Amino acid sequence: MTDISTIIKLTAAEIAAKIASGELTAVEVTEAHLARIEAVDEKVHAFLHIDREGALAQARAVDAKKAAGEKLGPLAGVPLALKDIFTTEDMPTTVGSKILEGWVPPYDATVTKRLKAADVVILGKTNMDEFAMGSSTENSAYGPTGNPWDLTRIPGGSGGGSSAALASFEAPLAIGTDTGGSIRQPAAVTGTVGVKPTYGGVSRYGMVAFSSSLDQGGPCARTVLDAALLHEAIAGHDPLDSTSIDAPVPPVVEAARNGSVQGMRVGVVKQFSGEGYQAGVVQRFNESVELLKSLGATIVELDCPSFDLGLSAYYLIAPSECSSNLARFDAMRYGLRVGDDGTRSAEDVTALTREAGFGDEVKRRIILGTYALSSGYYDAYYGSAQKVRTLITRDFEKAFEQVDVIVSPTTPTTAFPIGERADDPMAMYLADLCTIPTNLAGNAAMSLPCGLAPEDGLPVGLQIIAPAMKDDRLYKVGAAVEAAFVEKWGHPLLEEAPSL
């Protein structure tokens, strides 16, 4: 019997191998992680819902398969933390909002289905900014999540629950969604790995929509290989999502097993630097560029002038789409209903429910988006933002004529203290400066740890960006960088995190 503290430090690949070889059972692994959650989640608050019985039942099914001599998949029996934005027919799905408190959907999201089909053990649902709107998880209606590196700091957002679950060793794998950086920025500030696949790479069916043309589900893990294994399990064409890409999934696992940057051209974009970047972040980023050179990459400086407009365009497109996507929360069919005392009109009940059920940031964006789509303003706001989107896509296209991947800091600063930016939406929005252009263009990107900022000892993320449908390049480069850093540090970065 391996002890809990050893099991929880294992990577997903290691767990799967040990279960397959019979060294560990899926139940042992699940129990270890449930015990870890029990021990630390009161402090971290990564989870909104823990499905103890469901997880153990899934684990027992894996062990039974193993006992019956069936071949196990590459992630069979590995525990996972699922962002509470994916529908689950056996667990509540709240999207971090009061308006869906207690709602148990009648159907599983495609991602949920694929995880179950891969025999992944779903431990529970993780905390998030309400409707994925935020960069700190402070906008959750169920309270903030702490960053395992320093519980008084934010774990990033919107997927702070998923990143914190990984960094606190509550789960070796997690699922996030990335509309403007909600997978990558949390990964960066918690010293974990997060990937936003190419738009259309992972089905959005059953993923509660924030901004349909930007939302993309993806894998979160502690290593590049684990992220690739999870990526492969959830990606691929889904006939229920007409924006899903009908093409083979890029060979991400193969790329992660064969990390190399030898002979690659790596771009550094001028626009991803300057004012607002923390010194320690810039320092670690520059070291990463030097490392890439030393590993055989050629560095190319790039100018992508439209990137400067990304944040503004994003904050017109995302709220516009959300104002329409969130209109369905009207108290008629599901979720919260306030003020239905038999005397009020449906309109009043809808208004009272939305007043009570939506948080400030959600309301702010609904109002902003409603305004931007209004006749007379459409061309100036939504229309212009779509033009900027085209320009950014062109900048990327031009850039990728010259380079194979682009690198940048994932986010301009390390984890900031809880409460510091809560009342300053503009400061909060700046956290997504480097991640947003990728969402607007629809291509793929990864964040992985590149060290601790000297001034605060907190993790810094390196972002790698690849062209659409070349997700495998992220893993090829990421695996090479990861290996070189681990060799340099002598251990994975998370070893340096304080024990909880």
Next chain:
Amino acid sequence: MTVIDLESYEDALATYDPVMGLEVHVELGTKTKMFCGCSTELKQDANSQTCPVCLGLPGALPVVNEIGVESAIKIGLALNCEIAEWCRFARKNYFYPDMPKNFQTSQYDEPIAFDGYLDVQLEDGEIFRVQIERAHMEEDTGKSTHVGGATGRIHGASHSLLDYNRAGIPLIEIVTKPIEGAGARAPEVAKAYVAELRELIKALGVSEARMEMGQMRCDVNLSLRPHGREAFGTRSETKNVNSLRSVERAARFEIQHRGVALDLETGGTIVQETRHFHEEDGSTTAGRIKDNAEDYRYFPEPDLVPVAPARDWVEELRKGLPELPRLRRARLKEEWGVSEHDMQSILNAGAVDLIVATTEVGAPADQARKWWMGELARNANETGRALDELGVTPAPVPAALRFRPGAPPFRLSASAAGFPGPWSRRRSSRRCGSAAAARSPPSTTASGVCPVPACRPRASCRRP
């Protein structure tokens, strides 16, 4: 209901020219809904034909029904429209409890078909060309039943019941350009247009287009302008006028009603409003005032990829178009040797296709016509049923005619002749009974993206 003073029809027309716009919604006879795999069959049990997609549950996504697109293209082609090489769906945002997502997935500035026309024949034989602005695809809403009030309208009701079985059923909205120059014949043109459109839809096999069942619904927009003036007047929109006779009456009523309103006008403009049509007396009453504040905040639907019908597919569909109903009627009239008046009766009785089918199985035309237009037509009329709802099919008719040579072709006791009880009430299926519909593959939506390569979006159009 308030009593409205109406100007006489002649007085109104002495001063004003009517300008009409007709908007017709056709419910398609596809097996499944526009964006999900739910059946479109009419069911009594409320909310029994629903799924996460048509209920608009969080996370659910639409997928376009290929047969819906094909039907839209057929309608567009039959109306002499251009078929868009590339078009998108758009979201029409407004709140109403029977609309699950609080936006309707529709088309806005990029309709699948546009710039066409339909020639319609008036009673004196004159052909009037109605210009078509567009035909676009959209989804139907659910149905609200307001309980506890006197009128069945929401005002005064104690509560409302919502049934989403209809939500997501495919609709094609066909919009005319302003119809000018019809003068006193405007109501007749309106009726003839809707009648011709209905025949066309039926001939295409894309819908049964039964107005009494709401499969075809008409909005009559009407404005008046003084003779000689270019600019259009302020219009009224009379919603859900659901029979041919009502279309004519509504247009007539509004000409008189608007005439009064304009006469009373003291320099300002009269209000643009939505009006309700009353079947009982053919009048209309004011609904909501429509001002320019109504803003649907249209934007391209990001959950659906653009529709880019391949040109060869469109051409294939064009080749398969049936003979236009107007031309077919002229040909049959000639072949059967009947008068214009008799042909009109056959048409009104809904007997054209039945007579054709009966001649196709071997009956002489005149006998086939007498068979259907005699006792059967009378019975259908008296019992308020359609001729093809009586349970009598054309196949056994020639045998029955031979069985009693020289005798009157049909007697009430003729059920002994071996066809299913003609008078048993059989519920009609909303399914389109034509061969074309029967050939349709079951559901494209259940399996998602259109299986026909022709309908798939171009790779470069994947993202909005």
